[in-house]
Amino acid sequence: MLVVSMANFKTSVALAVVALAGISAGAGCAADNCYRALFPCPSPSAVSVASAFCATITASGTTATNYPTRATNACGTTADRYISACQCGPTCSYSTLATATSSSSTTSAPACEPPSTSTTSTPTTSTAPPCESTPVNGNLLYGDFECDVTPWTANVFAPFITVFGYSVTTPGFTKANSFQTKFLGTPNCPTTCTYARLTSPVFPVTPGVKYKYTFATWFDGISRGFVGTKINDRAGRTVNAIDYPVSKWRFHQTPFQANATENEAYVFYEWLNVESRLDSITFAPLSAYCGNTPPLGLLPDGEFECGLGAWTQQKPDPSVTAGVVNITADSLYTGSFPMGDFAWRMVSPGVPNPANQELRVSARIISGAMSVTPGKKYLVYFTSFFSNRTVGSIGVMINNSPIYTRNPNDAAQVTPAAFAPNHIIWTATAGLTSASVKIETLVFGAGTIAIDSVLFVELNDDVV
Ligand SMILES: *[C@@H]1O[C@H](CO)[C@@H](O)[C@H](O)[C@H]1NC(C)=O
Numbered sequence: 001m002l003v004v005s006m007a008n009f010k011t012s013v014a015l016a017v018v019a020l021a022g023i024s025a026g027a028g029c030a031a032d033n034c035y036r037a038l039f040p041c042p043s044p045s046a047v048s049v050a051s052a053f054c055a056t057i058t059a060s061g062t063t064a065t066n067y068p069t070r071a072t073n074a075c076g077t078t079a080d081r082y083i084s085a086c087q088c089g090p091t092c093s094y095s096t097l098a099t100a101t102s103s104s105s106t107t108s109a110p111a112c113e114p115p116s117t118s119t120t121s122t123p124t125t126s127t128a129p130p131c132e133s134t135p136v137n138g139n140l141l142y143g144d145f146e147c148d149v150t151p152w153t154a155n156v157f158a159p160f161i162t163v164f165g166y167s168v169t170t171p172g173f174t175k176a177n178s179f180q181t182k183f184l185g186t187p188n189c190p191t192t193c194t195y196a197r198l199t200s201p202v203f204p205v206t207p208g209v210k211y212k213y214t215f216a217t218w219f220d221g222i223s224r225g226f227v228g229t230k231i232n233d234r235a236g237r238t239v240n241a242i243d244y245p246v247s248k249w250r251f252h253q254t255p256f257q258a259n260a261t262e263n264e265a266y267v268f269y270e271w272l273n274v275e276s277r278l279d280s281i282t283f284a285p286l287s288a289y290c291g292n293t294p295p296l297g298l299l300p301d302g303e304f305e306c307g308l309g310a311w312t313q314q315k316p317d318p319s320v321t322a323g324v325v326n327i328t329a330d331s332l333y334t335g336s337f338p339m340g341d342f343a344w345r346m347v348s349p350g351v352p353n354p355a356n357q358e359l360r361v362s363a364r365i366i367s368g369a370m371s372v373t374p375g376k377k378y379l380v381y382f383t384s385f386f387s388n389r390t391v392g393s394i395g396v397m398i399n400n401s402p403i404y405t406r407n408p409n410d411a412a413q414v415t416p417a418a419f420a421p422n423h424i425i426w427t428a429t430a431g432l433t434s435a436s437v438k439i440e441t442l443v444f445g446a447g448t449i450a451i452d453s454v455l456f457v458e459l460n461d462d463v464v
């Protein structure tokens, strides 16, 4: 089967939209959006409902009207499109997904618990499959690939089956392993080709709720290809290899809000003209980042969705305003891609008097203390926003030692007035068992500096 894909994507700031098609079916049927809505392969229960419906519509001609509700948006309420889609039949392969789905209804102890110093009890309710890293507060999906690809489903598309492959390899971004796609030969691909897809099990979501979806990528060569990901077949995130340094892990996050009727979700990745590693996939409600057991990493209250929480704020310069605010209704942040509704921000009404500042710092936030292991590597991640290029810069310290500066003119800031990623790899020095992250605004002019999505995540020792 040849899968034609449309690389119909546009990049804007850090988020991009990708349209991918990857359903195949037999000849003489319309494998269109109606077909995809009727037979959502990652949802075996929906597929069996559709199959039962198809049996009635083909048996009794065109009289059946009990159209599956999940398909009516795409197929309408006349029989012709259902008949056409039913003729394709489901082409899903269930062996892995059926296992994944059944494991989500009962809880069993992880079969392959990674070595961990944290004390874990068997969760009473969990959608996380066995053989995955310990799911933390609110995590609905965990792709750490510590044992195998399972419960994800990987497919290499024809005609690339002999020249493209996948495996679970080491090192991972977090923990030992990662998922890796690889060129095994030279594919004869005239245009943009989709080589492979990795599909998650279906997991429950709550209508209307906001989620954060994370993953990490590693490209081992220069390529014009990209990894695209979608959530419930809607716009997800595109990671272009060309935008990232070769042979380095990079962390990504993207927001998702379940619509008013959406109560389950799945995600998939597709590799177009590229090979890469993939690791550390999480999908959790933003509210789960409130408190000191975040779904990912160690840092409490890093999304600011419940205010400062464990953070301490200091404001040496009384002329500035600082704090956690709901920024969604403020036009200053329009198109800035915040995660969730709240961010921490400092507003300077004018050029500050240095006498009121502490070494140019007007305001700062200091995280709760986290336990670290000497010699271990950690990701310090946050997003930063500057209302303009003259307001100032951001300094980051761990336990009062400076580790990083973000300037609004840095290339990685793309446009200052967008929440842009900051990606720092930090190693805990000998003897250090506790770390606290301090983020400072060094202010030189009028304007706003904002911070969101602060994470602190233990990494594999080999990460560079
Ligand atoms: C809500 O999400 C479902 C599942 O992804 C989709 O089928 C439906 O069209 C969406 N509804 C709206 C109003 O966007």
Ligand SMILES: *[C@@H]1O[C@H](CO)[C@@H](O)[C@H](O)[C@H]1NC(C)=O
Pocket (backbone or CB within 6 Å): 326, 327, 328, 329, 341
């Ligand atoms: C944030 O503000 C928006 C707009 O005023 C509002 O709709 C939303 O409910 C607020 N979010 C929270 C969590 O209060």
Ligand SMILES: *[C@@H]1O[C@H](CO)[C@@H](O)[C@H](O)[C@H]1NC(C)=O
Pocket (backbone or CB within 6 Å): 387, 388, 390, 391, 446, 447, 448
């Ligand atoms: C920066 O932004 C502030 C307010 O947001 C404004 O007062 C100031 O004039 C701006 N500076 C420049 C150089 O645009």
